[in-house]
Amino acid sequence: MSPVAYKIALLPGDGIGPEVLEAAVTVLDAVSKHFRIGLRYERHDAGAELYRRTGESISPRTMEAIESAHAVLFGAAGLPDVRKPDGTEITPQIDIRERFGLFASLRPCRLFPGVPTRVKAEAVNMLVIRETTEGLFAGRHDPIELSDESVSDRLTITRATSERLFALAFEQARSRRQSEGTPGHVTLLDKSNVLRSNAFMRKVFDEVAQRYPDVTSDHLYIDAASMMLVTEPERFDVVVTENVFGDITSEIAAGVVGGLGIAPSGDISLEHGVFQPSHGTAPSIAGQNKANPVATILSAAMLLDWLSYRHSDKECRNAAAAIRSAVEAVLREGPRTPDIGGTSSTGEVTSAIVHSLEATV
């Protein structure tokens, strides 16, 4: 048994969130039994349905539970028809990022054999790192006069957050090179030819790059990079950028490797980690047992990696690797959900991943 029983806060959320979250918990249960990892779950409501019932999208009690948890697994939150008075959607995931200073969202995008893709590419294996507390989201609490004539949002880049973000990107490039044989290269995406904030971001990036002489780096303008992500996705290793550019870039990268259904993510600070699929609540397929659970299951593997890193627990790292191998086997051989060319249900794919795990560990 691992030395501690890890407390995992589960936030199912809205739409397909609860279905994909339960699929990931099923896989976590199977893997934790094999690797003798103690996991203690606590379920909490957050999101649009909660807002509809109570007027708040996440309660102070849930924030406390996140504070004291070893890690958080989140489904997805928000529904297009539930909006705040200013017209924006319910986004407790952003409240959590701000409250716990989760400054980086890690979004790995890999090409898996067996997953159909529209873009013809080989060996795509990139990690998009999106800054998540400032950039173009920084001013979202600014007092604002809503008018029909004009309105503005603020873009802020700080040295402190940028230095931490870029150091993380270079560290990730190093550790990926060691564990996955990737080139050890970081690309900054910006619009520094027009935006002064982005010119500053590039200057800080170049300063941080000097501390990592063994990792190569370059910069691209976000518009050129958006095309290259589609035309030459193999060229990218670690990609780092501000909040909104990262939001868009990670969805392009996910689209290149087969769609949101297989794209995991983890929002981290030095102390807290919240793991969730890159996708949203996909209300049009909610409750139909056809959501792809792979993105959330891979997010659960990232959660185990995080526990391994934070608590020097090798079993968690082995368990994460076992989940990834099982997912890879099922994506290669099926069953698959409809979003990636199959006809199987969420439940069938989840069971196949559990069987594959049990056959190999």
Ligand code: ATP
């Ligand atoms: P958000 O703004 O909350 O990120 P979104 O507008 O990007 O949400 P999603 O909910 O992510 O929208 O869905 C986008 C598309 O991808 C939809 O067509 C949805 O059906 C599909 N999709 C997303 N996640 C999955 C999944 N896990 N399985 C199958 N299809 C999915």
